Amino acid sequence: MTIIAKKPQSLTDIPMHYCPGCGHGIVHRLMAETFDELNIAGRVIGVAPVGCAVFADDYFACDMVQGAHGRGPAIATGIKRSKPQAIVFSYQGDGDLASIGMAEIVHAAVRSENITIIFINNAIYGMTGGQMAPTTLVGQVATTAPKGRDPKLQGWPINMCEMLSQITGAKYLERVAVDTAQHVMAAKKAIKKAFENQVKGVGFSMVEVISQCPTNWHASVEQALEFVRTQMMPQYPLGVFKDEGAK
């Protein structure tokens, strides 16, 4: 029998709990492939967030730390400064990173911590059941915005890559999506680059992944992917916002 596809070694055998159509599993796999390909698996220490990916500490085969909501970049800082040879990532959702953990992400960038941030933006709080996130689109319905997000009351969505690009210490910022095979391949490239940067000592690198949440968007997988393309991408354009890795 010829093996033509297999699970990356950097993932465990524990079945993932993510909903059908969710982007988390895809991103986990891309990261695990990266660890295998860069031959850094033994050095990786990951930080799992509070949110749907709270169980990510089960899925990655590397040593994992799971801490408080939004504090991933601070926890990753503590790990990296104590073990400079470690390859440290913080995996975060939009509520985690762009709301409660805003100070932590901004200051990790300010200090240009040599860590990698994987930021999953699906414009909603998933684990808690579909509340409005800082990245929820204008007009998008959420359980705490039953009439849709109204800028007069709740302001506008926040674009993290654009915002962090103003910070000198942020060295690599790219926004990708996982809605099509093509985009998944581009996402892989970006994730790999963000970890390569850390190996080279470039400094703070973040990949923002526009992801779909069929469950809390109350959409079929098809509809969710369509929402990503027609609604999310105009607000969150894909692309490289900063790349100083080569310098």
Next chain:
Amino acid sequence: MTEKTLRKGNEALAEGAIRAGARFFAGYPITPQNEVPEYMSAYMADAGGAFVQAESEVAAINMVYGAAATGTRSMTSSSSPGISLKQEGITYLASADLPCLIVNVMRGGPGLGSIGGAQGDYFQATRGGGNGDYRVIVLAPNSVEELGNFPKLGFELAEKYRMPCMILADGILGQMMESMAFHFDPIDPRALGKLDWAVDIEKNGRPKRKVFSYKGDNLIADVTERAKRYGLIEKTETRWEERDCEDCDVLLVAYGLSSRACLEAIQKAKEEGLKVGLFRPITLWPFPAQRLAKLATRAKAVLAVEQSLGQMVQDVKLAINGQTPVYLNAYPAGGQPDGNSILTAVKSCLNGGKEGLFDLQEHAEGFAYECKRDLSLGVQGDCKGGK
């Protein structure tokens, strides 16, 4: 090693921590503990460790969470309002069984309060300011020498039982200079060996390790198992100091700086022919209840002296359980006890007077309070008096 030098409390603490093998420090500026991060910023790198000035106390304690997860001797320091902010991290550290050292150089509260030394955070330290069922070992130094030597004890207890340990000092201890000596040689933490639970980069085929706080369905087992360690600590790790306790009429109970004023009071009492002793808890959790209860039976009265509205006194009462009358001599919100004021309270204990003794309800005698809002609307009965 035994040569005494003059050191500022906060600096003795910081130097003591580095000597004790601390190799990660994160903190945020707040008076009156600023000398600690300042000292760390100057000397931690030379010791081969890392210093980070965090964006907030919240971030600082979470940096400690990350560093502690790697098995590094990690610490943070702050003062009262900053320690409030760290409570989230402390309960997570407790839940993830991570050892670390947290220093609270207490100031006046509540809120922003004042920058004067105070003892208003006893409840927060010993009862857990964060959510859930957990404990923190709390050490209460009363001298610059203890400030310098307790970090070693703190790290050792924290690692032995895999839990946070707090040094509860106060602004005056932190700001004062005093002749002191370190009673241990500097420790190279690399010589201490690796911890079998810490996340690391040298995996060599061992199973993956996880440090985590979400326990889900395993929470009951997790908490009850940890509680065994708490019980063991209560049985074996209480620490205290006794002065003239065996034969006294009034037994003073005080920790930290207050206990120093008690020494002055004991001296004055002797001059007046009064028999006064001092019981000083050094561990506030575990509270040395058993020994205190035993000593209290021989005294006519027990007088708790503390710089709060009465916090430690509750542990004193729990320990003594009604055997001997317990009184409170209180100096809340940054008030400072001195020998004379304590002696006044001692005399009240003996002659049935009230001067120097604090009781919340007596404090409110003759006091009426009027609320300007009309609270009578729609009230269905307020259950007053247990209706």
Next chain:
Amino acid sequence: MYQGIRIAGFGGQGVVSAGILLAQAGVEDKKNASWLPSYGPEMRGGTANCSVVVTDGEVYTPIVSAPDSVIVMNEPSLPKFEPLIKKGGLLILNSSLINSRPTRQDIDVVCVPCNDIAKELGMDRIANLVALGAFIKKTGAVSLQSVANAMKKVYKRAKPEMLELNQKALQAGFDFVK
């Protein structure tokens, strides 16, 4: 021997550093010592003061609420600290800058023109050391040599000629008290 001391004056008069010097001298003498400043916003201008304890035994509380000795360097400090002094205690008063005189009869008062003596030596700023010299002569709490040793540790960055001048100021205060 148990000496609880308060030193008070304007910020900039060196009352805080004189206190450290005294405590360090106590340590040089193999005694126990403590020093506690008034700290925080109080430090930003206005008056400053510190508590020092030097003792052969143990230091009780570092807060000296009933001092054995008080050194006052400026006018506002006199009414603040005179009442605290223990019966039979010592008050060193900087008569160069303080016109008032203490009212208490139960204390020992020594008026020293600290700033005048310091100016004669060539530097107004060392008036604190003149006062300290007078204190040492009166109490014998620490030895002159110990203060000299302490200076090298406390004023680490001071030039040799500055240390020499400090030493002269100390001696001048010491000699002023007969």
